[in-house]
Amino acid sequence: MRWSERLALGLYGGVMTALQPLLRRKLASRGRQEPGYLEAIEERFGRYAVEPSQGWLWVHAVSLGETRAAALWIDRLRERRPDIRILWTHGTATGRAEGRRHLRPGDVQVWLPWDAPGPVQRFLAHFRPRLGVLMETEVWPALVQGCRTAGVPLLLANARLNARSWRRAQRLRWLAGPAYAGLSGVLAQTAGDADRLRTLGAPVDPPAGGTMGNVKFDVPWHPGAWGLGRTWRAAWQAATAASDVPGGRPILMLASSREGEEAAWCDAWRAQAQTTRGAGTCPIRPLWLIVPRHPQRFDAVEALLRQAGLRVVRRSTLGPLDAAEPVWPPAAREADVLLGDSLGEMPWYYGLAQVALLGGSFAPLGGQNLIEAAACECPVVMGPHTFNFAEASEAAIAAGAAERVPDLANAVARALDWLADPPALARAQAGCQTLLQTHAGAAARCVDAVLRWWDLSAPAAAR
Structure with a gap:
């Protein structure tokens, strides 16, 4: 030396x-x-x-x-x-x-x-x-x-x-x-x-x-947790089915969100709701699942969401996930947001959601790992900042498992577009499996x- x-x-x-x-x-x-x-x-x-x-x-x-x-x-x-x-x-x-x-x-x-x-x-x-x-x-x-x-x-x-x-x-x-x-x-x-x-x-x-x-492409499929997520989703759709929403309310996710992104999401969702109402439509009101990246922020995020006028229920109030019969309490069925205030349950969250917005990618923070979402067949909408996972993000886009948008307003709109187009959503779900099969090993x-x-x-x- x-x-x-x-x-x-x-x-x-x-x-x-x-x-x-x-x-x-x-x-x-x-x-x-x-x-x-x-x-x-x-x-x-x-x-x-x-x-x-x-x-x-x-x-x-x-x-x-x-x-x-x-x-x-x-x-x-x-x-x-x-x-x-x-x-x-x-x-x-x-x-x-x-x-x-x-x-x-x-x-x-x-x-x-x-x-x-x-x-x-x-x-x-x-x-x-x-x-x-x-x-x-x-x-x-x-x-x-x-x-x-x-x-x-x-x-x-x-x-x-x-x-x-x-x-x-x-x-x-x-x-x-x-x-x-x-x-x-x-x-x-x-x-x-x-x-x-x-x-x-x-x-x-x-x-x-x-x-x-990237070893993260070898993420194991968690059939138990993923299956529980799908079971809870089916119970949710049955519990929220109505004449104007025959299939029940859909579930969208903001995954591993970082500080500042929840506030930006609130603005984007408020603007989206105003736009659709102004167009004379009756949008299907999704349940938004928001999972902050850092557990010390759970209380602050809940306070922010409530200040924005949103009805919030926390994951911890639902009880054990492996209940014989999943039960969504009345407060949850009327909620706007389910706050993911737990650790180690991401496969359940991804199994529950139909589309995820990728946290950390809408502010210059480098993004989060999207491979676990793909393992659970949950397509992803990401923002412009994915430099920590640049190659994985581009591979996901190429496989059809993800799309990139410039900001959260466009991300919210794109997620709703996927919900409105079941064949396109099915193709994106198939792209998730293509992504993992191509890059494993x-x-x-x-x-x-x-x-x-x-x-x-x-x-x-x-x-």
């Missing part, structure tokens, strides 16, 4: 060490909204209550989406190598909660340490992992340098780097360059991701890495690559 890179890492490490008291304050503040952030705080600083150990396959999945993506290939890896123990690390409360669902006997779950030399060194000394796998984008300078010093091979799996992040990394090349070059291998989602990562010095090309595709390729590195990292005496 050149002296300038050593100097950059030294300065970075000093700054991150000095910021540790601010991290404690941030966790305390965030924990007031999400208590999960108050769990095992000392782990953030490399101090762990579990006994020291070694020989782990360490997988870092920062948040909810990355954890679900990691589980797709880890489940396959366990089938081939049930002896491998997983050390899960996370950065967010939702990621840790999701990871807990995937723990198996012998696994351990902790927070990833703060990216400063001291916490990183304590983490690596405590667990002594045999191989580390970072999911998607989580490349941290002190962490990478610590792994190099400790002799821990470090892979970046399901790796993505959009053009915006690449430009930011180029501006910070003095710091980002050594971090990406310090990885042992990179398994990129697409050729575009591979090209951008390669310019930063990341080892993308075989035998170290390669272009593997990345999870198996990821397992092959991880196991190849696992065998290479075996102690010399065990080879």
Whole structure:
């Protein structure tokens, strides 16, 4: 490593060490909204209550989406190598909660340490992992340098780097360059991701890495949850059927919405309703299912919707989903909005909805993963901002599973158009299956690559 890179890492490490008291304050503040952030705080600083150990396959999945993506290939890896123990690390409360669902006997779950030399060194000394796998984008300078010093091979799996992040990394090349070059291998989602990562010095090309595709296309179909969603939809349509709506009220969804999008949706829906009434029509009033991306915003979103004059009922008031006979209470049957205030139920939500608007894509936030919607045969209307899932979004459009519009007003109108044209909606639903069938297989390729590195990292005496 050149002296300038050593100097950059030294300065970075000093700054991150000095910021540790601010991290404690941030966790305390965030924990007031999400208590999960108050769990095992000392782990953030490399101090762990579990006994020291070694020989782990360490997988870092920062948040909810990355954890679900990691589980797709880890489940396959366990089938081939049930002896491998997983050390899960996370950065967010939702990621840790999701990871807990995937723990198996012998696994351990902790927070990833703060990216400063001291916490990183304590983490690596405590667990002594045999191989580390970072999911998607989580490349941290002190962490990478610590792994190099400790002799821990470090892979970046399901790796993505959009053009915006690449430009930011180029501006910070003095710091980002050594971090990406310090990885042992990179398994990129697409050729575009591979090209951008390669310019930063990341080892993308075989035998170290390669272009593997997106493991999220291997999302398993959840027949139980999806089937429950369809059962609840049928019960809803029967409960809301009337002479002017013989098939019952339809259900549309704003999925994984981010701050600001719910207010924009309120404006768009109000304008749409006024337009149709002004044209002398009698629109079929859908039930809108709104599922905020972050659970700490559930109460604020409900307040916003009520202030807009909408009748709101929360998912949590419906009781268990697996009831023998789904019952929609009177308040729900008259509601304008069903607020999705639960975690881990997206297959049920997508099974319930007929069309979904993709949250995170109507503000410059990069969009959310639309592949789970496709797995549940729920077509998607997306906005202009899908740079976090650019290739997947274009593939969905090409397959006919999604359409792109400029804003939420057009998204609402397009969703209503699909409802009014059942043959077109059926073609979009078929496009969902085409999308998944065309792009499946990345999870198996990821397992092959991880196991190849696992065998290479075996102690010399065990080879």
